[in-house]
Amino acid sequence: GREWALISRPVGWPKPEDFELREAPVEAPAAGQVLVKNLYLSVDPYMRGRMSAAKSYVAPYELGKAMQGGAVGVVIASNDEGVAVGDHVLHFFGWREYATFDAKQAVKVDPDAAPLSTYLGVLGMTGLTAYAGLLRTLSFKEGDSVFVSGAAGAVGSQVGQIAKLKGASRVIGSAGSDEKVKLLLEEYGFDAAFNYKTGEVHSLLKEAAPDGIDTYFDNVGGEHLEAAIGRLNRDGRIAICGAISVYNTTEPAPGPRNLARLIQTRGRIEGFLVGDHYDLQPQFVQEVGAWIRSGELKYRETFVDGIENNLEAFMGVLRGDNTGKMIVKL
Numbered sequence: 396g397r398e399w400a401l402i403s404r405p406v407g408w409p410k411p412e413d414f415e416l417r418e419a420p421v422e423a424p425a426a427g428q429v430l431v432k433n434l435y436l437s438v439d440p441y442m443r444g445r446m447s448a449a450k451s452y453v454a455p456y457e458l459g460k461a462m463q464g465g466a467v468g469v470v471i472a473s474n475d476e477g478v479a480v481g482d483h484v485l486h487f488f489g490w491r492e493y494a495t496f497d498a499k500q501a502v503k504v505d506p507d508a509a510p511l512s513t514y515l516g517v518l519g520m521t522g523l524t525a526y527a528g529l530l531r532t533l534s535f536k537e538g539d540s541v542f543v544s545g546a547a548g549a550v551g552s553q554v555g556q557i558a559k560l561k562g563a564s565r566v567i568g569s570a571g572s573d574e575k576v577k578l579l580l581e582e583y584g585f586d587a588a589f590n591y592k593t594g595e596v597h598s599l600l601k602e603a604a605p606d607g608i609d610t611y612f613d614n615v616g617g618e619h620l621e622a623a624i625g626r627l628n629r630d631g632r633i634a635i636c637g638a639i640s641v642y643n644t645t646e647p648a649p650g651p652r653n654l655a656r657l658i659q660t661r662g663r664i665e666g667f668l669v670g671d672h673y674d675l676q677p678q679f680v681q682e683v684g685a686w687i688r689s690g691e692l693k694y695r696e697t698f699v700d701g702i703e704n705n706l707e708a709f710m711g712v713l714r715g716d717n718t719g720k721m722i723v724k725l
């Protein structure tokens with residue numbers, strides 16, 4: 396089977412030369428292990444961080460080794476009594492066609508309950524990120540107005556819709572194309588949305604949120620974050636989920652110049668990691684699963700075919716090629 400390895404650490408935007416697609420042996424499972432044929436691979440913005448050497452909440456990818464990432468596959472050989480051939484599993488050995496690993500690192504998923512790809516997106520890590528960040532970190536409550544950036548992406552599209560379903564007074568989104576803005580307004584029920592590439596974020600946000608914002612779910616950092624601080628209402632909250640606008644910069648990004656506005660607004664900014672919120676998983680799956688089945692909560696997926704296009708799919712996420720969750724289909 397083929398796998399992607401990182402062979403040099405990218406500086407700035409990753410380049411094809413930093414990676415290698417190579418043939419790797421398909422290993423028979425040892426005692427307690429399974430062999431999985433991957434069907435869907437996740438590509439996520441946080442992977443850019445793992446390509447750098449800097450220590451973070453997950454270890455850097457090791458040079459010369461296969462990269463990792465969320466994946467869903469089917470068990471084709473098992474040496475563990477808890478997992479059977481034919482079972483579908485969610486696991487962390489993506490960026491490759493076949494993976495052999497300990498059965499305890501696999502979580503069984505049901506292909507009849509939901510499409511397999513959704514366990515990587517709306518019913519998986521990105522969905523829980525939206526749910527936990529909005530309800531727990533932002534302490535969202537009925538009547539709050541919500542601004543979310545990256546609003547047509549995997550996390551952002553769920554933040555805006557969950558806020559609407561839970562009684563937000565106004566949901567405002569920003570995204571990088573007119574087509575995405577149209578989707579937010581016409582399909583996802585956002586009250587206002589703008590294409591951040593068409594002007595200065597501060598002015599675009601002011602127009603979209605004439606009464607200011609009570610909460611901001613930040614997926615992008617940079618100019619958006621400063622604009623949100625500038626529009627924050629009394630007792631406003633900001634959740635720092637991601638900062639994709641600075642993931643490929645080679646110089647430290649300038650901080651928001653208006654932090655002192657948090658004094659007059661009694662504002663709060665708090666970062667969070669989805670990994671700390673898996674206690675919410677059962678509640679999340681029940682509530683969000685029901686909204687998806689009823690059609691109240693919508694989602695998109697952007698599929699890229701083939702292991703050979705795994706890197707391009709990842710680059711596409713950084714560029715904004717995706718609407719909703721970006722998935723590699725094998």
Ligand code: NDP
Nearest residue numbers: 440548549550570571614615636637638639640668669715
């Ligand atoms: P998305 O599906 O939102 O894809 C990333 C999107 O970012 C692109 O589609 C693009 O859309 C947008 N983007 C790229 N460059 C810029 C830029 N310079 N300014 C503004 N937007 C940009 O990814 P996810 O939903 O998976 O992740 C969203 C964010 O959440 C990321 O920052 C990620 O790192 C973070 N995250 C954090 C987690 C946590 O535990 N804290 C867990 C999961 C994700 P567009 O066309 O609109 O530019």
